[in-house]
Amino acid sequence: MNKKILYGIFDDEEVLLSSVKKIKENNIKIAEVYSPFPIHGLDHALGLKETRMAITAFIYGCIGITFGGLMIYYIMISGVAKSWPMNIGGKPNWTFYHNLPSFVPIMFECTVLFAAHLMAITYFIRNKLYPGSTSKSPDPRTTDDKILMEIEVQDNEDEVRKTLLATGAIEINEMNHEK
Amino acid sequence: MQKESKIRDPLIIGNKTYHDITVDIAKPVEGKANKYWWILFGLSAALMLWGFACMAYTIGTGIGAWGLNKTIDWAWDITNFVWWIGIGHAGTLISAVLLLFRQKWRMAINRSAEAMTIFGVAQAALFPLIHMGRPWLAYWVFPIPNQFGSLWVNFNSPLLWDVFAISTYFSVSVVFWYIGLIPDFAMIRDRLSEKLSPMRKKLYTLMAFGWSGRAKHWQRFEEVSLVLAGLCTPLVFSVHSIVSMDFATSVIPGWHTTIFPPYFVLGALFSGFAMVETLLIIVRKVVNMEAYITIKHIEYMNVIILLTGSLVGVAYITELFMAWYSGVEFEQYAFLNRATGPYWWAYASMMTCNVVVPQLYWIYKIRTSFVATFILSIFVNIGMWFERFVIIVTSLHRDFLPSSWTMFSPSFVDIGIFLGTIGFFFVLFLLYARSFPVIAQAEVKTILKSSGSEYKK
Numbered sequence: 001m002n003k004k005i006l007y008g009i010f011d012d013e014e015v016l017l018s019s020v021k022k023i024k025e026n027n028i029k030i031a032e033v034y035s036p037f038p039i040h041g042l043d044h045a046l047g048l049k050e051t052r053m054a055i056t057a058f059i060y061g062c063i064g065i066t067f068g069g070l071m072i073y074y075i076m077i078s079g080v081a082k083s084w085p086m087n088i089g090g091k092p093n094w095t096f097y098h099n100l101p102s103f104v105p106i107m108f109e110c111t112v113l114f115a116a117h118l119m120a121i122t123y124f125i126r127n128k129l130y131p132g133s134t135s136k137s138p139d140p141r142t143t144d145d146k147i148l149m150e151i152e153v154q155d156n157e158d159e160v161r162k163t164l165l166a167t168g169a170i171e172i173n174e175m176n177h178e179k
Numbered sequence: 180m181q182k183e184s185k186i187r188d189p190l191i192i193g194n195k196t197y198h199d200i201t202v203d204i205a206k207p208v209e210g211k212a213n214k215y216w217w218i219l220f221g222l223s224a225a226l227m228l229w230g231f232a233c234m235a236y237t238i239g240t241g242i243g244a245w246g247l248n249k250t251i252d253w254a255w256d257i258t259n260f261v262w263w264i265g266i267g268h269a270g271t272l273i274s275a276v277l278l279l280f281r282q283k284w285r286m287a288i289n290r291s292a293e294a295m296t297i298f299g300v301a302q303a304a305l306f307p308l309i310h311m312g313r314p315w316l317a318y319w320v321f322p323i324p325n326q327f328g329s330l331w332v333n334f335n336s337p338l339l340w341d342v343f344a345i346s347t348y349f350s351v352s353v354v355f356w357y358i359g360l361i362p363d364f365a366m367i368r369d370r371l372s373e374k375l376s377p378m379r380k381k382l383y384t385l386m387a388f389g390w391s392g393r394a395k396h397w398q399r400f401e402e403v404s405l406v407l408a409g410l411c412t413p414l415v416f417s418v419h420s421i422v423s424m425d426f427a428t429s430v431i432p433g434w435h436t437t438i439f440p441p442y443f444v445l446g447a448l449f450s451g452f453a454m455v456e457t458l459l460i461i462v463r464k465v466v467n468m469e470a471y472i473t474i475k476h477i478e479y480m481n482v483i484i485l486l487t488g489s490l491v492g493v494a495y496i497t498e499l500f501m502a503w504y505s506g507v508e509f510e511q512y513a514f515l516n517r518a519t520g521p522y523w524w525a526y527a528s529m530m531t532c533n534v535v536v537p538q539l540y541w542i543y544k545i546r547t548s549f550v551a552t553f554i555l556s557i558f559v560n561i562g563m564w565f566e567r568f569v570i571i572v573t574s575l576h577r578d579f580l581p582s583s584w585t586m587f588s589p590s591f592v593d594i595g596i597f598l599g600t601i602g603f604f605f606v607l608f609l610l611y612a613r614s615f616p617v618i619a620q621a622e623v624k625t626i627l628k629s630s631g632s633e634y635k636k
């Protein structure tokens with residue numbers, strides 16, 4: 001069977017949003033939407049799962065504060081410092097909690113450092129963004145002003161075309177899979 | 180779709196479509212630089228080279244090339260350091276705090292403000308680096324396992340907090356900036372033709388990281404931006420608080436005050452917004468962004484300047500009051516000497532530029548005039564430089580021992596390095612204005628329908 005991919009091009013995000021909803025109602029599967037800017041509510045309309053980026057940031061932050069605390073504990077309290085206890089400016093380093101107030105700033109900075117950078121790295125990996133990666137968008141206009149809806153069709157091509165045009169697509173392009 | 184009240188002023192002027200926004204923002208990158216750009220660039224580059232020469236001279240001969248002396252052992256360098264760090268703060272405030280508050284007007288200015296932050300912090304970082312005397316050993320400030328019988332940095336010291344705060348601030352700002360830039364680099368990449376400019380196409384393809392704008396990517400993009408904004412907000416407050424603790428944790432009268440952290444943070448935002456205005460009023464003309472950076476944006480920033488300027492004024496007066504109220508005669512003398520001693524002129528310039536001049540923004544006509552704003556923003560920049568000079572030098576020049584009382588005068592090397600960092604900053608900024616999308620176009624497109632002048636009719 002001939003497998004085809006249709007690209008419905010839209011030029012307005014509100015039209016696209018209502019179109020996505022209608023196409024979903026007709027039980028047609030939308031493979032992907034490419035847009036030049038974030039569209040409010042599109043993720044819900046497409047039925048995308050909530051992203052877990054914020055959760056990762058929280059975990060990385062916890063790692064950061066633990067790392068900061070352990071690093072400071074080793075350098076200032078245990079480690080070599082143990083054999084040479086010092087009282088710097090009324091901040092004795094016999095125990096961690098005595099000294100804790102002046103460790104807070106760096107533990108905080110470590111939290112932010114780890115959370116921000118590791119989340120950014122996760123974001124790059126999950127989105128497959130890296131220098132040398134090339135755009136997967138089928139149409140270069142999707143970074144300018146056009147929104148593209150990608151639909152795989154098998155034997156329902158006419159129906160999909162009709163629905164796309166009826167819901168506001170300004171043009172429909174297609175690509176044949178040579179498989 | 181977001182709705183906005185009709186009576187709110189539009190933030191995008193003219194009958195723009197999404198495509199027009201693309202074209203307008205890609206234009207400075209695709210086109211050739213005009214005469215003014217080259218003149219400004221030449222001047223800045225000359226200043227920068229002079230600054231580099233002075234830095235090389237300092238490193239070659241030692242800190243003795245500066246105007247510092249035994250009593251005033253911290254002066255010009257740390258003044259410039261705090262000044263530049265302060266300038267950096269507005270960028271993060273605009274991109275992070277205003278994002279959390281969902282302020283739409285930030286979208287036209289956040290990119291340039293963040294660029295200013297990054298370039299400003301880079302200038303700031305130069306000063307401690309040179310002051311080390313042996314900058315090739317700069318990595319000693321980090322807790323790195325070493326061969327000196329494990330000689331570690333001191334985590335009780337605000338100077339080390341500063342190292343962590345500023346390096347975190349700098350690197351997180353770069354990441355935040357870059358994540359926002361990726362969709363805009365992709366926009367430029369897709370506009371460049373393979374045939375006409377193959378090198379540039381390759382360069383922007385590399386910088387765009389293969390962005391294609393999938394729905395899932397945008398969903399992650401928005402969440403990552405929000406979380407980064409949430410992380411940057413306490414970060415920006417922590418950085419300047421820690422800078423202020425470099426002074427506040429000492430026992431020098433005039434420095435040893437608990438008001439320093441909020442007072443420095445407010446001063447930083449105040450000076451940062453002034454620098455954003457100075458830059459943007461030029462940028463909007465040079466690269467034709469009049470439709471996106473409107474008088475309304477300038478007015479909003481002026482309101483923030485008025486607020487932070489007045490709060491800084493309150494801090495100045497509180498300091499004076501607390502000195503008197505404390506009953507400590509050294510503290511009282513430090514402040515009396517600040518205002519009426521040999522450096523009275525520095526104190527007076529600070530008071531005039533930071534407290535009196537911004538009060539003019541109560542007047543609607545001044546608040547909504549580009550020319551007036553530009554002039555006043557220069558006043559604020561100067562005033563905030565004097566504020567740091569006053570705090571640092573006047574507190575030191577009357578030492579505990581009257582026999583070591585002295586005055587500070589900068590050497591030509593001091594002045595050269597400062598001018599050099601200004602040149603360096605503008606070189607970076609001018610290069611940025613020609614090669615980066617100066618407005619976050621993807622974000623501006625999202626507010627076109629709610630805040631565009633044509634859609635408001």
